[in-house]
Amino acid sequence: QVRLEESGGGLVQAGGSLKLSCAASGRTFSRYAMAWFRQAPGKDREFIAGIDRYDNTHYTDSLKGRFTISRDNVKNMVYLEMNFLRPEDTAIYYCATARSLISDYRVAAEFISLGQGTQVTVSS
Numbered sequence: 001q002v003r004l005e006e007s008g009g010g011l012v013q014a015g016g017s018l019k020l021s022c023a024a025s026g027r028t029f030s031r032y033a034m035a036w037f038r039q040a041p042g043k044d045r046e047f048i049a050g051i052d053r054y055d056n057t058h059y060t061d062s063l064k065g066r067f068t069i070s071r072d073n074v075k076n077m078v079y080l081e082m083n084f085l086r087p088e089d090t091a092i093y094y095c096a097t098a099r100s101l102i103s104d105y106r107v108a109a110e111f112i113s114l115g116q117g118t119q120v121t122v123s124s
Helices: none
Strands: 003-007 010-013 018-025 034-039 046-051 057-059 067-072 077-082 091-098 111-113 118-123
Touching: 003 091, 018 034, 018 091, 018 118, 034 067, 034 077, 034 111, 046 067, 046 077, 057 067, 077 091
Parallel strands: 010 118
Antiparallel strands: 003 018, 018 077, 034 046, 034 091, 046 057, 067 077, 091 111, 091 118
């Protein structure tokens, strides 16, 4: 059974930074693409970034340059580093694992989100 556990969220002032972590277990982590999503109150879940098993990355255009996804296949961890945070970045952040070994890391629908999420709040 796949399990994802996010951590690292919190309250930060606008312009600040946070680094989120996601611990994965239950499958051969290194073989699957991973991703980060977020969901703000009253809004749909939004794809942030995906990373494949070879460390190729893809970002949604609006967040490119401020957010960085990375992974550590030895520790079974995926990370999201967020810089220059804005109040509109306030959301629950979720990590997700690919549906299959051949899932495209650039496609949001290829991921299933199994964590509880971590809250990020950016104050103005």
